Amino acid sequence: MQALSMLHVFFVLLATCLLHSFAAPHSKKNCRCLPADECWPSPSIWSAFNATINGALIKLLPPGAVCHDPYYDQEACSVAKAQWYNPSWRSDQPGAMVDPSWEGTNRTETCSVTTDRATPCGQGNVPTYAVVATTSQQISLAVRFADKYRLRLVVKNTGHEFRGKSSVPDALSIWVHHLKAITFSDNFVPAGCRGNGNTAVTVGAGAQWGEVYKAADQRGLAVVGGQNPTVGASGGYIQGGGHSALSPYKGLAADLVLQYTVVTAKGKEVTVNACQNSDLFWALRGGGGGTFGVVTSTTFTTFPTPPQIVAGITATSNSSTDFETFVGDLTAEFPRLSDAGWAGYLYYAGNNFLGAFLNLANGTSAASESLAFLTNYKRTRPSSEVNVDVQILTLPSFYAYFNLTFNMQTLPMPGSNESSPAPDPNDGSSSLVTSRLIPRDAFLQSPEKVAKAFTSMKAPSTILILHLVAGGAVARYPPDHIAAHPGWRNTLLHVVAVFPTSGTPLWEIAGPKPAAYLNEADATEDIWKQLFWGDHYDRLKKIKDKVDSKGLFFCTRCVGSDEWSEDGNCRI
Structure with missing residues (x-):
């Protein structure tokens, strides 16, 4: 009997060793079911x-x-x-x-x-x-x-x-592309909350900004949203924070969300606002799309659309030296331009510049005066070979500005006599990007260093996109108001380099706690937690563990993703 017992123990140990030797690197219980697996649905x-x-x-x-x-x-x-x-x-x-x-x-x-x-x-x-x-x-x-x-x-x-x-x-x-309902309210009070209501619009998960802007404009209203008509209003844009030409006037798009409806990881649709599921509400305003649940609708604050003072600016030169001087002159003016109410999108390619500025804070004469250094650039730099053209006009609504800038004039591309549309880094063509939020202090303390960073990235294929979308109302919100990186509150410019040869110059001017806008960032960033969320990451991780403990919602370099294999298929 003792010999049989010893033999039994031997075979048990042998079987255990064999099982371990042939085991997959991850337990199947910790991995997704893939089409080649037996657990894949029949x-x-x-x-x-x-x-x-x-x-x-x-x-x-x-x-x-x-x-x-x-x-x-x-x-x-x-x-x-x-x-x-x-x-x-x-x-x-x-x-x-x-x-x-x-x-x-x-x-x-x-x-x-x-x-x-x-x-x-x-x-x-x-x-x-x-x-x-x-x-x-x-x-x-x-x-x-x-x-x-x-x-x-x-x-x-x-x-x-x-x-x-x-x-x-x-x-x-x-x-969710077909969930396109758009509903307006003159007195929206988030469910479970008390107090005075807001004018608001509730949009389905499939609504796109071009559709929302058009519907709002028909009612004389505006909404803080994205610059491209094909961007979804309720998805990654808003859940990543969302910048806009209207942000210095009203705040980041996520600052103005009043309520979400969300399907959680348990398959239950819940209402999420400041008065119920408030932690999830905070997380969904900047914590990143595809991470905490499926947003089925979003309610935004609306406001009467104000007249828009718009400045279209172009600058071209055959002299790289003179153009770099122009970049330096303009860079030093960014804090003052922001304080004067200007916002918008600017593009550099080679020795060419294109800008579409928007101003809601000043009348036409004050706005024109604040751009005098550009309209009179030849007087300031009489020997410069940079040709600067400034066109100022007044438009009746934000929707008019949106249509104008989306169909804006072409930008001469470096090394070519041809022109291309002002670039959108995600316009349907493959692109590689790097980006950083540049603090206001960088422009006040060392504008020449910032300008040098911009010009040193110039290469035949590189396009720099400068988003003057911070400061103003963005800076007036507390850093912890929403989950978006607290660095937004001291940022002046968000910079995207498309097809960069090196992102290092942007890193050098991003400050001791660098930040990036997670929706327009390098997909391979190593320090993504710091760049995308900074001090907010730990709170976001706790909320993630609470609402999605199994990690059903996974995306690379999203909250909690480092607990999974790089492909997102096995928990480690």
Whole structure:
């Protein structure tokens, strides 16, 4: 008996060792279920799920699949080829990203419209299935299904983003693009709150800023929102903080959110505002999209649209030395321009500059006077070879400014006699970016150092985009008002470098606690916690653990993502 017992112990130990030697690096219980795994739902389970959501489940394909066998469709392929870089068309495709490189593995297209029809079309980073949601109930059921079967889950509206968070292989996508309801209120009081109401607009998760602005303008109203019409109003833009040309006048877009409705990781839709679920309300205003739940609607403060004083500014030169002097002169003026009420978007490429300024604080004469250093630039620098042109006009509404600047004049590109539109880093073409928030003190203490950082990044392919969207009302909110990086409150300029040769000069002027706008940042940043949230990260992590303890909502370099493998499929 003793010999048998010893033999039994031996075989138990042997079996244990064998099991450990063949074990996967992660416990299956800690990993997502992928199509190659036994735990992946069977076709009958997918079919049964589809029945519960009224047939809203679709098999996703890359948008270029219609140009390849076995999915070839001549008419659809012709449309895809013609619209391939059109962000409006791309935002309407459930499997597309506005930047097509995010659809491919390692940011290399695997299903291009330019390759031969017989070339195999890879799935790339496009999710396997999508729920084409038209109701919050469908979203709730999708979240519960993903939780039950341990599926990788992503949320997508337009795919207009820098970091590829909604383009993930082997995932279930919740596509909220058709939730476009836009409702206005003259006296909105958040649920459970008391006090006087606000004029407000409630927008569905699929509404885009171009649609919201148009509807608001028809009522004589304005809303603080994004600069591109294809950007979603309730998604990553607002959940990342959201800057605007109206921000110095009213605050970041997230500062002005009154209420959300959200489907949580438990599949329950809840109301979120300052009076109920207040921690989640704080987190959703700057904590990052795709992290805490699925926002199904957002309510924003609205206000009467004021007349807009607009200045269109161009500067060109054949002399790099003179142009760098011009950059230095303009950089030194940024604090004064901000104090004079100017905001907007400015672009550098080579020895060319294009700016679209907006002013709501001053009358036309005062606004014109504050730009005298530009209109009289030849008097200030008589020997300069920089040609500066300033056009000042008054527009009746923010919507008019929005339309004007989105269709603004072209910017001569370096090394070319041709012109290109003022760039949007995510306009449907692949782009690499780096960005930083530049504190006001940097301009006051060493404007020449800031200017040097800008000019030293100049390269044949580099475009610098300067967002004069901070200061003013942004600075008047307390640093902890919302989850967005507290550095926004002392920032003057948000700078994005597109196709940079080096981001180092921006780092050197970003201050001892550098910050970046998480929606327009390098997707590979190493110090992302500090850059995106600073001192707010620890509070955000506690909220994440409370509302999504299983980590159902995952995106790379998002709150809590360092507890998962780089691909987001296994908890470590």
